[in-house]
Amino acid sequence: MVRAYDCDVLVVGGGIVGLSTAYAITRAAPGTRVIVLEKEPGPALHQTGHNSGVIHSGIYYRPGSLKARFAVQGAAEMVKFCAEYDLPCEVTGKLIVATEHAELPRLHSLAQRGRENGIPVRELGPAQITEHEPHVRGLGAIHVGTTGICDYGAVARHLAGLAEDAGASVRYGARVEVIGRRGPAIAVRTALGEVLRARALVNCAGLHSDAVARLAGDDPGMRIIPFRGEYWELAPARAELVRGLVYPVPDPAFPFLGVHLTxxxxxxxxxxxxxxxALAREGYDRRAVRPGELAGTVAYPGSWHLARRHWRYGAGEVRRSLSKRAFTDAVRRLLPDVTPDDLIPAPAGVRAQAILRDGTLVDDFLFAESPGMVHVLNAPSPAATASLPIGREVARRVLRGLG
Known part of the structure; x- marks a missing residue:
């Protein structure tokens, strides 16, 4: 006799995107049976729990892109969500500061992009910069009033609770090892030996999203290359040097925003x-190496194309990684009063960046679908900010497939 389905939708990954998806499914289609499988002992222990907590406004992203639309929506919704459930959150605004004359045209273009995305921005001169941040120096700046900060780990935990209250099951320590199709059903076996049958599967595995797609028999057409983001903290006695959020003018060729103050x-x-x-997908420490994952990165043609195209930029990043003095010099462009003695090591994060075979960095959120499956293949920053709209989008796609 054919075994009945254990649930309607299996969600692989218990970070903020996976939990937002489970929450959105239960809201959009009450009664839909959802199981979230998370390999760690708790939620949001990777990208969600290793970031600076910034609620991004959406100013950086190409008008009309998923990142632009979802970040603008998500920022407003995240503030509202935190207020509704009494989670830590503050709308601080931020400055994007040009420190060289060559950056001023890019700064002005960024302001124009912000307006196209419907974001209120103000362009400031040097005197106005110091009104907001007395210790920051620059030739010009943009003030973005809708940027804020929150605790994304707390948000993810609350989303898990809301999804469970609506009938979803969130299971921890449930690493997915096998995914197979059996007729119209999708069967998953976890490291605990449990086999679950579902009508649909959603892949929100973040740093392992491409591996999960391949495990499911789908070609993702990209590879996750992990980049470690290394932070320092200002010593408590010097924390008054920064009031809020201060960013440099980003290089438009890269999805990274540069060394900023948060x-x-x-x-x-x-x-x-x-x-x-990073030398491992979860390589939060520079000494962390997973030979199999590293071999996969090195063997991927996109890695070599990327390195060949951007080696100068990469060399600067490595130099700042190895030299506290070089990192301090990058900070001093914005905050001249800082010295190396003011910096204390802080925990690092890892960004799951999708890269195509030709070395192109995937710039937007990336979804892929196959029968019964939805894969979230690229959801780095600002995915936490945009997690509520992303969850609704993924829920819409998977529910459409269920009919």
Missing amino acids: RGIDGTVHLGPNAVP
Whole structure:
């Protein structure tokens, strides 16, 4: 006799995107049976729990892109969500500061992009910069009033609770090892030996999203290359140097925003991150190496194309990783009063960046579908900010497939 389905939708990954998806499914289609499988002992222990907590406004992203639309929506929704459930959150605004004359045209273009995305921005001169941030120096700046900070780990835990209250099951320590199709059903075996049958599967595995797609028999057409983002903190006695959030003008060729200054929800001021290739997908420490994962990265043609195209940029990132003095020099462009003695090591994060075979960095959120499956293949920053709209989008796709 054919065994009945254990659930309607299996969600692989218990970070903020996976939990937002489970929550959105239960809201959009009450009664839909959802099981979330998370390999760790708790939620949000990877990208969600290793970031600066910034609620991004959406100013950086190409008008009309998923990142632009979802970040703008998501920022407003995240503030509202945190207020509704009494989670730590503050709308601080931020400055994007040009420190060289060559950056001023890019700064002005960024302001125009922000307006196209419907974001209120103000362009400031040097005197106005110091009104917001007395210790920051620059030739010009943009003030973005809708940027804020929150605790994304707390948000993810609350989403898990809301999904469970609506009937979903969130299972921890449930690493997915096998995915197979059996007729119209999708069967998954976890490391615990449990076999689950579902009508549909959603892949929100973040750092392992491409591996899960391949496990399911789908070609993702990209590979996740992990980049470690290394942070320092300002010593508590020097934390008054930064009031809020201060960013440099980003290089438009890269998805990274450069070394910035972030006063978090707990009052700690983080400096960074720089971005260097990690030697493991969960390589939060530079000594962490997983030979199999590293071999996969090295063997991937996109890695070599990327390195050949951007080696100068990468060399600067590595230099800042290895030299505290070089990292301090990057901070001093914005905050001249800082010295190496003011910096304290802080925990690093890892960005799951999708790269195509030709070395192109995937710039937007990336979804792929196959019968019974939806894969979230690229959801780095600002995915936490945009997690509520992303969850609804994934829920819409999977529910459409269920009919």
